[in-house]
Amino acid sequence: MRSLRNLAILAGKQALRHRTRSVLTALGVAVGLFLFSTIETLQAALREATEASEEDNTLVVYRENRFCPSTSRLPQSYLDGIRAIPGVADAIPVQIAVNHCGASLDVIAFRGVPGDDLRRYNPDLTVVSGSYEAWRERPDAALVGAHFAARRGLEPGDFFAAVGLRVFVAGIVTSPHPQDENVAYVHLPFLQESTTLGVGTVTQFNVRVDDPEELDAVAARIDGRFGDGSAPTVTRPEKAFFAQTARDMVEMIAFTRWLGLGAVVGVIGLLANALLLAARSRRRECALLQTIGFPRRAVALLVLGEGLYLGMAGGALGILGSFAFLAWRRFTFGNEGLTLAFQPDPSVALAGMGVAMVLALVASLWPALEAARGSLVRSLRDG
Amino acid sequence: MNPPPPFLRCRGLTKTYQKGPNRVTPLQSLDLEVAPGEFLALMGPSGSGKTTLLHCIAGIDHPSSGELWVGDSNLAALDRAQLTRWRARYCGYVFQLYHLVPILSAFENVELPLLLTKGLRRTERRERVRAALARVGLADRAHHRPAELSGGQEQRVALARAIVTDPELLVADEPTGDLDREAARQVLDLLHELARDNGKTVIMVTHDPRAAAEADRCLHLEKGRLLEANIPAEVAR
Numbered sequence: 001m002r003s004l005r006n007l008a009i010l011a012g013k014q015a016l017r018h019r020t021r022s023v024l025t026a027l028g029v030a031v032g033l034f035l036f037s038t039i040e041t042l043q044a045a046l047r048e049a050t051e052a053s054e055e056d057n058t059l060v061v062y063r064e065n066r067f068c069p070s071t072s073r074l075p076q077s078y079l080d081g082i083r084a085i086p087g088v089a090d091a092i093p094v095q096i097a098v099n100h101c102g103a104s105l106d107v108i109a110f111r112g113v114p115g116d117d118l119r120r121y122n123p124d125l126t127v128v129s130g131s132y133e134a135w136r137e138r139p140d141a142a143l144v145g146a147h148f149a150a151r152r153g154l155e156p157g158d159f160f161a162a163v164g165l166r167v168f169v170a171g172i173v174t175s176p177h178p179q180d181e182n183v184a185y186v187h188l189p190f191l192q193e194s195t196t197l198g199v200g201t202v203t204q205f206n207v208r209v210d211d212p213e214e215l216d217a218v219a220a221r222i223d224g225r226f227g228d229g230s231a232p233t234v235t236r237p238e239k240a241f242f243a244q245t246a247r248d249m250v251e252m253i254a255f256t257r258w259l260g261l262g263a264v265v266g267v268i269g270l271l272a273n274a275l276l277l278a279a280r281s282r283r284r285e286c287a288l289l290q291t292i293g294f295p296r297r298a299v300a301l302l303v304l305g306e307g308l309y310l311g312m313a314g315g316a317l318g319i320l321g322s323f324a325f326l327a328w329r330r331f332t333f334g335n336e337g338l339t340l341a342f343q344p345d346p347s348v349a350l351a352g353m354g355v356a357m358v359l360a361l362v363a364s365l366w367p368a369l370e371a372a373r374g375s376l377v378r379s380l381r382d383g
Numbered sequence: 384m385n386p387p388p389p390f391l392r393c394r395g396l397t398k399t400y401q402k403g404p405n406r407v408t409p410l411q412s413l414d415l416e417v418a419p420g421e422f423l424a425l426m427g428p429s430g431s432g433k434t435t436l437l438h439c440i441a442g443i444d445h446p447s448s449g450e451l452w453v454g455d456s457n458l459a460a461l462d463r464a465q466l467t468r469w470r471a472r473y474c475g476y477v478f479q480l481y482h483l484v485p486i487l488s489a490f491e492n493v494e495l496p497l498l499l500t501k502g503l504r505r506t507e508r509r510e511r512v513r514a515a516l517a518r519v520g521l522a523d524r525a526h527h528r529p530a531e532l533s534g535g536q537e538q539r540v541a542l543a544r545a546i547v548t549d550p551e552l553l554v555a556d557e558p559t560g561d562l563d564r565e566a567a568r569q570v571l572d573l574l575h576e577l578a579r580d581n582g583k584t585v586i587m588v589t590h591d592p593r594a595a596a597e598a599d600r601c602l603h604l605e606k607g608r609l610l611e612a613n614i615p616a617e618v619a620r
């Protein structure tokens with residue numbers, strides 16, 4: 001144990017005192033892990049938004065064959081019919097207004113909802129500053145998601161204009177559902193009047209069902225009820241809805257996974273190269289250590305240890321950098337009015353460090369063998 | 384009175400290198416006995432196999448044939464891992480070109496052989512490093528890197544590293560080759576002391592007859608064989 005610790009210290013000295021080489025190598029690793037961690041954050045956000053889970057109990061009722069909030073139009077009068085369908089716990093009409101209907105990195109989305117219904121329908125919303133009452137009182141008031149607010153630097157009392165609307169910030173809200181944090185809730189009539197749609201038309205209904213197991217059955221009932229009318233509906237679980245309408249975006253983000261993989265392979269190459277060069281330039285040193293009694297295993301461990309340090313230092317740097325970058329830019333990737341916020345996630349950091357360490361070990365394997373191999377006499381004679 | 388049994392004994396020690404079609408035999412059926420606590424000098428022309436012999440004696444290289452006993456160990460029969468353990472315990476090696484690790488201080492270089500010693504506490508280890516550095520007169524240079532030391536000081540650090548494990552056998556390959564007279568003097572005095580006062584067996588290769596004259600005995604290696612060498616008295620002093 002003590003020997004192992006001494007070896008770890010010696011490996012640390014090797015890494016620290018070959019400073020230029022170590023810094024450059026760690027920076028290379030950092031670039032790779034920056035990419036990896038950023039891409040993993042995208043992937044995690046995507047998974048969260050699209051992968052169905054057991055507790056999902058929300059359906060989205062949309063106009064059939066429409067994919068953009070500005071073209072999906074449903075009569076608000078469907079509401080009572082939907083509420084009457086067996087299995088439906090609650091429903092809320094939602095009018096959505098977005099600045100972009102295609103894919104965009106800076107999506108602004110307004111959700112117009114009836115002022116009386118929001119709190120009941122969405123009890124998970126927590127007002128962290130400002131107040132709910134202030135929102136209720138003003139027709140042009142907005143409850144702004146925390147992520148949205150941070151991105152725009154908004155605070156209660158501010159006004160801001162977007163998508164042809166000018167709204168008053170009545171409060172900032174947080175929620176366990178990432179979607180809630182990326183939008184601004186406004187009053188439905190206000191939104192309807194401000195856009196060309198007019199009163200009585202909404203984009204969609206959000207429906208909560210009594211029993212998550214019934215999700216598909218309830219969806220079928222809703223579409224059965226409204227399927228034949230002049231405004232036929234298509235009802236899907238919220239996450240499936242997202243996965244469906246944002247298909248392009250989903251594919252694009254899924255594709256970035258390959259970039260992450262490329263970054264990882266690049267890191268292995270870079271580290272292996274640096275360590276191999278180090279092991280070769282220190283052949284005489286490695287032979288010397290063996291001459292004074294270091295077993296070959298210890299010499300190999302020294303190289304592995306050094307690789308591990310470089311990998312971990314670079315990994316930590318890259319992951320922190322990626323998180324700082326994401327926190328600073330507060331990207332919200334949106335498509336068709338649905339948004340994905342890329343927020344630093346501790347599980348991504350953990351996975352990133354794990355990846356960095358595994359990469360470092362893989363990369364140092366061959367250099368370590370090379371350092372421990374070979375004839376002592378030859379290494380001592382010609383270094 | 385019987386002479387003490389030899390500490391080191393070679394019988395028919397042969398080392399051949401095969402390089403392509405060429406066969407080099409630097410050591411040819413060599414016999415050698417060294418008494419415990421003896422200070423032996425080895426001389427010989429360049430390429431005569433002095434380094435090769437030291438490598439064998441120190442367990443760094445394997446003889447091609449013949450017997451090689453040091454203390455109770457039959458070095459010719461040990462495998463690489465066993466030789467490594469043997470070296471760690473019984474043998475200190477001083478290289479002509481010091482071979483210090485450049486990024487480590489003098490102290491850390493001397494500490495190296497003790498890092499993997501089982502059951503050695505840190506305080507004890509540091510005490511032994513300090514003692515070894517004091518022994519070679521470099522207590523005040525402990526925190527200098529090799530690049531900040533003179534050649535003679537570097538060689539003394541290498542010597543400290545060789546003796547810090549308190550080995551019974553000390554092997555030095557031209558330890559004074561690159562040093563001026565004063566620096567060489569200090570190193571030779573140390574080797575002498577180690578043999579005389581501490582009972583270490585010291586085997587030193589040298590080109591310098593004056594250095595060889597410090598030893599208890601001097602042998603000449605020529606064409607793979609050893610010959611007794613006579614150093615004229617005027618050189619010796």
Ligand SMILES: Nc1ncnc2c1ncn2[C@@H]1O[C@H](COP(=O)(O)OP(=O)(O)OP(=O)(O)O)[C@@H](O)[C@H]1O
Pocket residue numbers: 377378400401402407409427428429430431432433434435436
């Ligand atoms: N690995 C090797 N492969 C082939 N030949 C070798 C090898 N090592 C040493 N030799 C040869 O063995 C002979 C003895 O070499 P060695 O280094 O022992 O001589 P030396 O007496 O120490 O010489 P010097 O005084 O120049 O240091 C030389 O001819 C050398 O070329």
Ligand SMILES: [Mg+2]
Pocket residue numbers: 433434435556
């Ligand atoms: Mg030599």
